[in-house]
Each structure stands twice: as structure tokens, then as C-alpha cells.
Amino acid sequence: MGKLDGKVAFITGAGRGQGRSHAIRLAQEGADIIAVDIAAPIASVPYPLSTPEDLAETVRLVEALDRRIYARQADVRDKPALKAVYEAGVAELGPVDIVLPNAGIIHHGVKDFSPEEIFRDVIDVNLVGVWNTISLIAPDMVARDAGGAIVLTSSTQGSSGRGGDGSPAGLGYAAAKHGVVGLMRTYANWLSPHNIRVNAVHPTGVATGMILNDALGRWMEENPAGVASAANLMPIGMVDPVDISNAILFLVSDDGRYVTGISLPVDAGFSVK
Template structure:
């Protein structure tokens, strides 16, 4: 469908070498986008590019840290020089440190904020310059249910993702007049390599997630592809500053009835 087509579009996906970032990149590529993948790890990047190319997708890689403003500027300039323009930016790169707040070193707290929030600001600001000049662009920030809820041992991550929700709304407010849409995706609990150790029968957290999710299952990474395509395409041209939660209904309910 033409409304959802990304043919000829250039999409930057930060941290798009595995997991949810890769799943969203695959969706964008299937809709026709050319992929510009960033990573801090050369080997992971090379493996990811080989994977994308095995499907016949156009994919290119750039190694840098999104929190390094100078390196980010150099690489965004290089992307534009090599590919003409950036139509879509998916701010997916992020980290989490699971430590109770009372025990978390301040330097670790700052590191999470730097990657998950400041890095998004740096990349968005750099890419938006070209979008403003063309009066066209899509920015998708990967938020979290922790943009809305708290939980034990993720204070830094929740603070960053809560801030990212508001950064999304503020950038949308400032850049809407240039026909730039800035929205977010808030994933729920997904079946990835990171969650594999706890997704086993009998694990208390596995049982908690299944029972807490109205859909009764963990999300599959591919479940994010459609939302990413929608927010990157013309189908979402009048949607701005919104966070779409892809969580199987967790945020819609206080939990399953006791008699079920």
C-alpha cells in the first residue's frame, strides 16, 4: 500500500544490530527503506549488515557512540554525503543497569541518562537540521513502559525513559511546523536473547509477565515492525508527540481478575 511505502527512504537505526532494533529495521527494510545502522561494536555491526543483506536489503554501517557529539556529527555528515539525506531516524540505542537506587553509583546513573536520553537529543538535533531544510522527516524514539511506571532496580532507566517521553513531546512541538513528526514506541516485555534466561516455565518473573499481560504472552520482536512502519510512513503524517505502547495491553489494566 502506497500510504505505508518507504521506497526510496533512508532510515537511520541507532543500535540496530540485534533484538528490537533489528526487528524494527527489518520492518522498515521490508517496506522499502535503505538502512543506515549504527553501533559501538564493529563485529556486531558487521554481522548485522550481513544478516540484512542476506534478505537482499540495502544496509550500511557506521561505528560511533551516540553520546559523543563530535563523533555523531561526523558520522551524520558522512551519512548525508554518502546517501543524500536522512528521512527517518529511529533512536533505539540504549542501556540499562539493574541496581537498586540506594546502591547505584552516581556515575552509573549518569551513564544510563547519557545513553538513553542525551544520546537521543544529540542524534535528533543533528538529523533534524536536514529535515527542517527539506520540511519533511520522521523521528521515532524508543521509549518504554518505564516511561509511565516505576519498578524495583531500574531507577536510572525509568528516569531516562520518562525524560524521553517528554523530550519526544517537546521536539514534536518545536518541529511540527517543519512537517517533522516526532513520536515514540513504548515496548512491553519481549522475547529476546536478553530475556531468554528468565522466559522458562516456573521462573517467577516469567509467570508474572504472562499473568500481568492481557495477551497472556511475551511479545515477539516482529510485533514492533508494524508500528515502526506506521510511524515512519505517510500514514502517520498528522500524528505528533505521541507514544504508542506495544505491550499486549499491560498499561490498559491493573491485572487479570482473580477468578481467571
């Protein structure tokens, strides 16, 4: 018996990184997965994003756990495309119980695009994409009257501006991740009376392709003071994706059945440094 037997989870950014980890961890506990990923480049993003092959690998890994998965490409900024995947996934697997609007990007080190383009891309993916996802699914969860759980992915940058910079990329990322907390609190007030719990996780740096790439590596070399100010209190550089997945599992399972409206840091002490 798994903690999530009979549940269906909708996960964005599921092609790799944290999203893939969440899909696998929830599937290990019995959930079926609707997986969404852009699986394509975004012009202003200076590192490789996921590919169709990455999304196919997520499918393989979930199916190896003997769970069902419906996976399709869609850009979270494109609400009609997201809606089409959601509706098709529900038709295939059943109604959604768990929502993880996880998709996100970072732009450190970008020099070839205007400040307006960079800021807009970060806000549109990291904040508007979260709203697009929840606004599609939450009304159906309320109408179904079966409860559920939503976990938004914020960041240490959603609780502190420490480690950021004055660039449109840094400002956009911090603004989006603070905005995610506002969405979480507002949705928690609306949805908790319907037994739909809404929380946020705040990871420190996570060992994924979003962090482990040449573009961010160059930025870190050029900004040692910013890197030092963003260091964790515990003597580790980054956490693993499964560390975030385990926190999310707690929040979406009955282990966290009375937990709603909180920001849960998984940050190796960053928030108390």
C-alpha cells in the same frame, strides 16, 4: 512498491535486537539504512552487548533485501563520533527522512559499580543518546523542507514506574524513559509544523538480548514481586522485536501521515492493567 521507497532511515542500536529488526522491516519496505551501534562492551553493563560481528550481520540481512546500508560503530554518548557516522552515511546514501534513536541499556543486578556510575550510564545512553541523535539530524531535516518522521523508543517504564525498584539502575531507567517522552512532545511541537512527525513507542518486555540474559534472569529470581507487578494483561511474557518494528513502520510511513506527538503502547495490555 514499498511504503518507504526512496527513504533513508538512521537507526541507533542497529547491531541486534529491536534496532536490527527495525532496519530489516524498513528495508523490506524500500528504505536504505544508516546503522549505528556501539558494538562493544560498557563496563557497568552486566550482560553482553552487541559485537562488530552482530553489526556485520545486520548489514548482511539488509543487503539480502537488495537495499543499501551504511553501518559503523559509534557510541551514542559520543556526539562527535555520532556526527561523523551521520555525515558519512548521508554522503553515501543521501539525506535522512526517518530517525529511530533506539539504542538503550538496562542495569538490573549490577553490584560492582557505584550508584552514581550506574545511574549516569543509564541516563547517558537512554536519554542523552536520544537527544544527541535527534539534535544532530533534525536541523538538517528542517532545512531540507521535505518532511520526515522520528520515532523515539520509550518503554512501559516511560509511562509507569510499576515493576521497577529503588535501585539506581531501576530509577535511572524509568527516569530516562519518562524523559524520552518529554523530548518527543517537545520535538513534536517544534517539528510538526515542518511536516516532521515525532512519536514514541512504549514496548513491554521484548525478546532480545537486553532481556534474555543471565544477569536479568538472576534479578528476576531475586525480585519476584517486581516481576509479578510488571506482568502483561494479555497472557504472554514478551513480545517479539518485529511487533515493535511494525508499529514503527506505521508511524513513519504514509499510513500514519497525520499522527504526531503520541505515545503508542505495544505492551500486551500492560498500560491498562
